Amino acid sequence: MKRFEHTSATSVQDAVRLLSVQNARVLAGGTDLVMLMKEGLLATERVVDLKAIPGLDRIQQDRGEIQVGAMARLADVAASGLLIEKAPALAQAAAAVATPQLRNMGTLGGNVAQKVRCWYYRDADRADCYKRNGSYCYAIFGQSDLHAIFDGAACFAVSPSDTGVALTALDAKMVIAGPEGHRIVPADGFFVGPDTDYLRETVLAQNEVLTEVRIAESDLATKSVFLKAAQRKSIDFARASVGVAIAGGPVVQRARIVLGGVAPTPHHATLAEEYVTGKRLDADVIAKAAALAVEGAKPLRSNAYKIQLAQGLVRKALTRLAA
């Protein structure tokens, strides 16, 4: 690993100031950043540790909102009574991430802002991968088991974040601090696909810090669920996942059905969302919605299995919410 400077921010403003040098990186739990640095995938001259900033790990309720600090550990998000009651999809997504050790280290902010897990990107010999500022995607003619079935554009790596899927389903808002102050971005607009910029996964600029996520207290958030399918069930990244949130009942008034692990960003199954709105979730409606959720999928050579996987997860998630 190349030499770098370790700094510890005492406030959000301090962190933004420390990030002003080129190639400075935010250090939250470090479970992804340190790997990227060791593998030489992320040039880093300074890391800005956020752990010493007071209050950035709080999980609280305030004026009709649930506020979760970006430095909240995934283990705490998973165990939060408030989230389990008011936004269960987020707690379930946090519980589904990796292993207990990693959930004790990893943070909510780090999980949503992590880099892709594409095996070509992570392979030191694939220097011409788009994510490494190259000019080729090996997944198109190579092994594409992990890759996108929706919205691939030059690069076919998928968003690996479980909590990002849940937050998108919950219509969360992401609070971002930067040199100009704070800005709030809906979760929908937080993730960046390769059609916009294949070098980034989120809208976060190099000198910005995700400080908090906010979820409006609502029927939608309360009636939510997250499900995930992974090859090694207890520890792996999602081969496919789904976050579903439903408002109303027994007739659905509003629905969010978001797929993970199948696209470069959390993927809204818009056709399925529109289809279930105004309907009762009986078995036929659920089956049709699950089919619509994967309509338009364009798998590569070896990831067509994700269609069935995602369809099954949507069916299970809707069935659970209908019960």
Next chain:
Amino acid sequence: MNEPEITPRAPLDAEAAGAPPDEPISRRRLVAGGIAAIGAAAVAAATFGRAASAVTSQLPLSKAVVVSDPSLCVGCLACEVNCSTWHASVGRSAEPRIRIMATSQVKLRAELAAFLPSRSGYTPATCKQCPTPWCVENCPTDAFLIDPVTGNRYIDEKACIACGKCEVDCPVEWTGTLAHKGEAISSKRVSFDATKNVFTKCDLCIGREGGPICVERCPVNVAIKAGYVRSDTMCLELRAATPEQFERTV
């Protein structure tokens, strides 16, 4: 395969159109010098339109146009993304100048379909580098230009006043469904970038060493060149923009 060169080489007959050999050809120069160059018939024309048409017919053809073979396109969008990324990197509009249309009637070649069965039905399409470029002729500023060496028709975005005359005159459209997220499109291939307030079109990546980035980075082209896919055509390739090619190009 013999690809036409689009990097500068032997000068074309630019002087005949009223421009010094190393200066781009524009409407203003056509009006100033072109009419004299093409003779009395054009000078005698009563209206600007007729005169300009006569001038236009004397313009050099583009030595290159990007053409596609839809039976080789797997809809990966590398051409669109690289087009946007490169143009933005040199300060031009990030609007893609090439778009992949979803065209279900097009079938992927068997050799590729055996490998990527779900990725059939795409047609990349871009500016056809018209033999008679009305866009150049009717541009009221010197924004729409012709490279005197390559014949490439391109827009100088710094000079574009976004009047839209070129869009009106453009004879080719993208109409239907885009491969990109299945979005509907109905647009001329000279298209408007609201962010930069300019019109934009395929400029064959003018100024880029190596020529058009879409041709260079198309992964099917890469696979063909590497011998992984056998084909006597490329998914995207450069051909001379002759009137006959104009009729054949999608």
